[in-house]
Amino acid sequence: MNNSIKTVNPFNNKVIKEYQLHTSEDLTNILNTADKRFYEWRQTSIKQRCRLLLNLAQVMDDDTQELAELITQEMGKPITQSIAEIEKCITLCDFYATNADDFLADELIETEATESFISYDPLGTILAIMPWNYPFWQVMRFAIPTLTAGNTAILKHAGNVTGCGLAIEKLFEKAGYPKGCFSTILAGHDAVEKLISNDLIKAVTLTGSEKAGKKIAETAGRNLKKTVLELGGNNACIVLDDADLDKYMDTIVNARMQNAGQSCIAAKRFIVTEAIYEDFLKRFKEKVAELLHGDPMKEETTFGSLAKKDFADTLKKQIEDSVALGATVITGNNQNKSYFEPTILTNITKDMPVFKEETFGPIAPIMKVKNTKEAFKVASESRYGLGTMVFTKSIETAQDYISTIDDGSYFINELVKSDSRLPFGGTKASGYGRELSKEGIHEFVNKKTVFINH
């Protein structure tokens, strides 16, 4: 078995660093430290935990450039987007520092008791398995509410962003969190399975693929542990006859091409009504041509590399199989030296892999439909349920469809995006549970009923 991880810069293919995996003895020590810490950490006041959140925001602010460079080096996103990711983590700290006290306060419920309420108590040590596409944001949106609720956390990060995983552990340390509150482990899948089965791990969260979600949920289920799963997506972007393309074309292209298409909530299926189809296609193509690939450390670069070169093989196969079913490639479909070209496909039908499967890269299948009714019908026929977006001036029409969308979110004239103040998560094959907002901080707590008669 390989007992080390090499990180590689996807822009130039150079090895960045090699890390040794933790031994099973190391992992036991980390777990015992996190468990022991929990019993002290849960006694601290929420106010004290919120003060540490503000320290964490400060150290991220101080180190923004360095942290952003690490993201860009390890997974290839342009530096301006890496900086934005760190800034988003800072606003997350501020959000919970302001609101955690309220979110975790006892909730009084009137009954025949003298007093009855819900008490939100922490669970213990929570294991997080996180992906590489937003290597700081995805971790922080789990860790910040979870620690603030009084739990401790162990992170198993994706191997290609090991440097980010270790940097996050250091940030918590630097902000003054006691040792064991947040630890990063360097481990393979077998070690993770064993950890989930260990009694000291009280719950598990995963952001990752559907396949990984099923595996983790199976192990956790066997051990009766709660899971939160944020899995893949195949978000529809519906464009209706009266969409304001002058105003929203940048948003629409960004919905697909952000992070080189490597986002669970990206627009992955464009469903466009026929009256606007030709205009939409022309404008989409023009905007895509403006994307600038280059050295991701340079500020002018707007389009990054795939995080791993071999991801292109999967994309190419999805495109090839769709072309065999009648799709037409309008532009792209080429792995250049350092990036996969943004690819637009037309003549799309529902059975094509680029339409019915998740494509984790810059691929835009654009389907023409007759009218609004058909657009929403096609949009809803997906195994996934992260989010749907619709672009139209007829807000009333779009609102009429709110209850027909079975996804975790529905955005009108905006791309599906995460926001500290709003719950984030999916339905169907996209997983379950919610992150962020009040919902997120309530995922890893014991909602304890307290009933008092005087």
Ligand SMILES: O=CCCC(=O)O
């Ligand atoms: O890949 C998931 C999306 C991450 C986000 O924008 O919150």
